[in-house]
Amino acid sequence: MASDPVSRRRFLKRASVGTVGAVTAGAMSASGVTVNKAEGLAALGGNPVRTTPFPRWPPATPDVEQSLVAAYRSGRWTRTADAGQVAAFEKRFAELVGTERCVATGSGTQALHTALHALGVEAGDEVLVAPCTFIASVQAILMCTALPVFVDVNIDTFQMDPEKIEPLIGSDTRAVEPVHIGGLPCDMVRIAAVAKRHGLKVVEDAAQAVLAEFQGKKCGTFGDLGCFSFQTSKVLACGEGGAIVGNDAEVLDKCYAFHNMGLTGKNQSVGIGTKYRMNELEAALLIPQLATLAQQTRIRNENAVYLAQRLEQIPGIVPQRLHEGVTQGAYYIYGFRYQKKRFNDAPKEKFLKALRAERIPFTTMYFDRLNTQPFIENTLSSRTFQRIFSKQRLDRYREQNRCPANDQLADEGVWLPQYVFLGERRDMDDIADAVAKISEHREQLARL
Numbered sequence: 001m002a003s004d005p006v007s008r009r010r011f012l013k014r015a016s017v018g019t020v021g022a023v024t025a026g027a028m029s030a031s032g033v034t035v036n037k038a039e040g041l042a043a044l045g046g047n048p049v050r051t052t053p054f055p056r057w058p059p060a061t062p063d064v065e066q067s068l069v070a071a072y073r074s075g076r077w078t079r080t081a082d083a084g085q086v087a088a089f090e091k092r093f094a095e096l097v098g099t100e101r102c103v104a105t106g107s108g109t110q111a112l113h114t115a116l117h118a119l120g121v122e123a124g125d126e127v128l129v130a131p132c133t134f135i136a137s138v139q140a141i142l143m144c145t146a147l148p149v150f151v152d153v154n155i156d157t158f159q160m161d162p163e164k165i166e167p168l169i170g171s172d173t174r175a176v177e178p179v180h181i182g183g184l185p186c187d188m189v190r191i192a193a194v195a196k197r198h199g200l201k202v203v204e205d206a207a208q209a210v211l212a213e214f215q216g217k218k219c220g221t222f223g224d225l226g227c228f229s230f231q232t233s234k235v236l237a238c239g240e241g242g243a244i245v246g247n248d249a250e251v252l253d254k255c256y257a258f259h260n261m262g263l264t265g266k267n268q269s270v271g272i273g274t275k276y277r278m279n280e281l282e283a284a285l286l287i288p289q290l291a292t293l294a295q296q297t298r299i300r301n302e303n304a305v306y307l308a309q310r311l312e313q314i315p316g317i318v319p320q321r322l323h324e325g326v327t328q329g330a331y332y333i334y335g336f337r338y339q340k341k342r343f344n345d346a347p348k349e350k351f352l353k354a355l356r357a358e359r360i361p362f363t364t365m366y367f368d369r370l371n372t373q374p375f376i377e378n379t380l381s382s383r384t385f386q387r388i389f390s391k392q393r394l395d396r397y398r399e400q401n402r403c404p405a406n407d408q409l410a411d412e413g414v415w416l417p418q419y420v421f422l423g424e425r426r427d428m429d430d431i432a433d434a435v436a437k438i439s440e441h442r443e444q445l446a447r448l
C-alpha cells in the first residue's frame with residue numbers, strides 16, 4: 001500500500017527501547033509473584049496474573065487542587081473574552097500544539113459541532129467520517145443536519161483508510177472528519193491530499209490525540225480545524241471540556257461566536273449560536289496539568305512501544321499498527337486485535353471475560369458497528385431529515401453504508417486505557433503475560 005503503514009517496527013527501533021523478553025511460562029508479575037501460566041485461566045479458577053492495582057486516573061495532585069481552589073475563591077467562574085483562566089488556557093494550548101488560535105469549549109462534542117458549523121457544513125451536506133470512533137464524532141455531523149458517510153477503516157491501523165475515501169466523495173460532500181483513534185495519528189498527509197484535490201474542508205477529531213505527532217507536527221494542526229476533548233478519562237482532563245485549534249482568524253472568530261450564542265468577543269451579534277463555553281473552573285483544572293503532560297506522554301509512549309513488542313510475539317495477537325511518519329502517540333487507549341480464528345473462533349465476550357479475570361482493565365467502547373446503530377436510522381427517519389433528503393438519496397445512503405473491516409474490528413478489537421501506561425515496564429509484562437496466558441489456554445475459552 002502506498003501509505004506504507006508497516007512502520008511500528010521502525011518506530012520501535014527509533015524509540016530504542018530495550019530488548020524484549022520472550023513470552024515464557026513462569027514470568028514474573030508486577031507483584032513479584034511468579035505466574036504459572038500452566039495452571040489455567042483465572043476465569044476458571046486459576047490465579048490471576050495481575051494482583052495489584054494500576055495507577056489511578058485522574059490523579060489528585062496538590063498543584064491542580066490549589067489552582068482549582070484559587071479559581072473557586074476568586075468568584076469568577078464564567079469566562080470572559082480575553083482575560084482569566086479560559087483565555088490563558090487557550091493561549092497556552094494553541095502554543096503547545098502550534099496554532100495561532102484556540103477556542104475552548106464545554107466538551108469535545110461541542111468542539112466538533114462548532115468546528116463543522118464554522119466551516120460551513122449545513123443541511124443537505126455530507127461529511128466523511130470513520131466508523132471506529134466515539135458516537136460524538138458522528139452526532140456532531142448529524143447536529144449540522146448533514147449525513148455522516150462512513151469510510152471504512154484499515155484493519156491494521158484501525159484508522160480511516162485513505163484509499164477508501166475517494167469513491168465516497170460526491171457533489172454534496174463538504175468535509176472530511178478523520179479521527180485519530182487511540183490517540184495515534186491517521187495518515188494525515190494522504191487524507192489532506194485527497195481533501196485538497198476535492199476542495200473538502202478537514203476537521204480533525206483529535207479528541208484522543210493531545211500531543212500526538214505525525215512527521216513531528218501535532219495532531220489537530222493538519223486540517224482547517226482540530227478538535228480535542230478534556231473529558232475525565234482523557235490524557236488532559238477537567239471533567240468535561242474541549243478545544244478547537246486553527247490558524248484562520250475568520251474561521252476561529254466564527255467558532256467563537258457560535259459557541260457564545262452568536263456573539264463576538266466584543267459582544268456584537270453576528271449569527272446563529274449556542275452556549276458551548278468552557279468555564280473558569282475547568283480551565284483552572286487544566287492549566288497546571290500542562291506542565292506534566294509531555295512527561296506523561298513520554299512514559300505512555302515508552303510503555304506502549306514495549307508492550308507492542310511483547311504482544312507481537314503472542315500467536316494470534318495483532319497490535320494497532322502505526323502509519324509511517326508517526327513520531328509520537330498520545331495513547332489515550334491502546335488497541336490490539338485477537339484474531340478470532342486463531343482462538344478457536346471464541347467470541348469476544350469470552351476473550352474479555354478471561355482478560356477481566358486476569359485483572360487487566362480494558363474498554364470496548366470504540367469498537368462498535370457505529371454505522372449501523374439505531375441512532376442513525378432514527379435520525380434519518382426524523383421529520384427534519386425527511387424534509388432535507390429525498391427518499392432516493394437516503395436509500396442510496398443506506399445501500400452504500402457498509403464497513404466490513406470495521407465489522408471485523410468490532411468482533412476482534414480490545415482497547416487498554418491510558419492510565420495503565422503510566423506505570424512501569426513490569427506492568428506491561430503483566431498485561432502481556434495475561435494475554436499470553438489466554439492465548440496458551442485458548443481451548444479453555446469454550447468453557448466460559
Ligand SMILES: Cc1ncc(COP(=O)(O)O)c(C=O)c1O
Pocket residue numbers: 107108109110133134136137179205207208228229230231240241242
Ligand atoms: C474520538 C472522540 N471524539 C469525540 C469525543 C467527544 O468528546 P467529549 O466526550 O469531550 O464530548 C470523544 C470522547 O471520548 C472521542 O473519544
